Amino acid sequence: MVSTEQGTRMAARCAACGGEAVRSVGQFLCDGGRTLAWNAESFCPGCGDAQCEHSGPEPTPQDVREALLTAHGPARLRLAAPLGDPVAALRALREGTGASPLRARELLNELREFGLAGTAVEMAFWRVRLAERGVGAEVEEGFGRAYRYVGPPELREAGGAPGTPVRTAGEFAAWAGTVGVAEEPFTFVVDLGGALRLAPRRSEHVACAGGEPVMGAGEIGFQVAAGGWEVAAVSNQSTGYCPDLVSWPAVAAALERIGLPHPGGFTDDVDGVSGQNARVRGGQAGWM
Numbered sequence: 155m156v157s158t159e160q161g162t163r164m165a166a167r168c169a170a171c172g173g174e175a176v177r178s179v180g181q182f183l184c185d186g187g188r189t190l191a192w193n194a195e196s197f198c199p200g201c202g203d204a205q206c207e208h209s210g211p212e213p214t215p216q217d218v219r220e221a222l223l224t225a226h227g228p229a230r231l232r233l234a235a236p237l238g239d240p241v242a243a244l245r246a247l248r249e250g251t252g253a254s255p256l257r258a259r260e261l262l263n264e265l266r267e268f269g270l271a272g273t274a275v276e277m278a279f280w281r282v283r284l285a286e287r288g289v290g291a292e293v294e295e296g297f298g299r300a301y302r303y304v305g306p307p308e309l310r311e312a313g314g315a316p317g318t319p320v321r322t323a324g325e326f327a328a329w330a331g332t333v334g335v336a337e338e339p340f341t342f343v344v345d346l347g348g349a350l351r352l353a354p355r356r357s358e359h360v361a362c363a364g365g366e367p368v369m370g371a372g373e374i375g376f377q378v379a380a381g382g383w384e385v386a387a388v389s390n391q392s393t394g395y396c397p398d399l400v401s402w403p404a405v406a407a408a409l410e411r412i413g414l415p416h417p418g419g420f421t422d423d424v425d426g427v428s429g430q431n432a433r434v435r436g437g438q439a440g441w442m
């Protein structure tokens with residue numbers, strides 16, 4: 155079952171009385187699945203004021219997208235079979251976004267190798283667009299939680315270098331070759347595509363994630379064992395994302411994809427070097 159509409163509710167400020175209003179937001183497909191649209195309306199239980207903010211196409215605002223990802227978790231799109239005709243898929247990706255040829259090619263490579271990730275309705279949209287061009291793809295959803303960034307906005311605005319994606323044993327070996335891996339814990343996130351992204355110690359998680367929601371975030375340390383590299387310690391310590399213990403399966407899956415043995419759960423203290431206590435934390439509060 156592929157979701158072609160999703161909704162959730164957010165808190166908002168009433169424009170009429172300044173009280174707390176409820177903003178209902180969503181994404182949906184229209185035009186036979188060929189158009190991705192979003193909607194938002196708010197209602198104030200205090201004064202009864204109702205506002206219709208938007209309903210139709212246009213790119214979905216970031217806060218709406220993040221609310222949907224947080225409420226429903228991410229979805230992924232994978233090709234149903236190896237690609238026969240890359241041109242047809244490229245055309246579908248370009249038509250859907252108005253993306254540059256370069257960007258469409260990046261999306262295509264991502265789709266071919268690892269799949270695309272986003273909200274369920276976004277993935278359903280791509281599925282329709284690709285099917286139109288004769289390219290079969292499948293949507294997977296309901297496999298984990300997403301955590302939006304909840305830290306200071308200025309840290310997100312500051313940007314910074316995104317983390318290095320590490321999706322295969324080869325990518326890990328290449329990354330490990332460029333850093334003093336045994337020295338200290340690293341900042342990590344698990345992106346919505348399920349990939350581990352690694353950044354130098356004390357990097358902001360939000361920069362590591364490129365500002366996007368994540369499936370997991372914390373600190374991680376590696377060590378060399380008899381069989382090669384393994385995870386020595388891993389935490390869910392991220393004040394930017396506050397992922398809870400439910401994020402562990404996504405972290406484990408990202409590590410297993412690379413073939414890295416891990417402790418089987420979050421460890422208490424990652425950081426013997428700085429003495430910071432990386433205690434497992436309570437987690438992010440839901441919407442509303």
Ligand SMILES: [Zn+2]
Binds near residue numbers: 173202
């Ligand atoms: Zn009001």
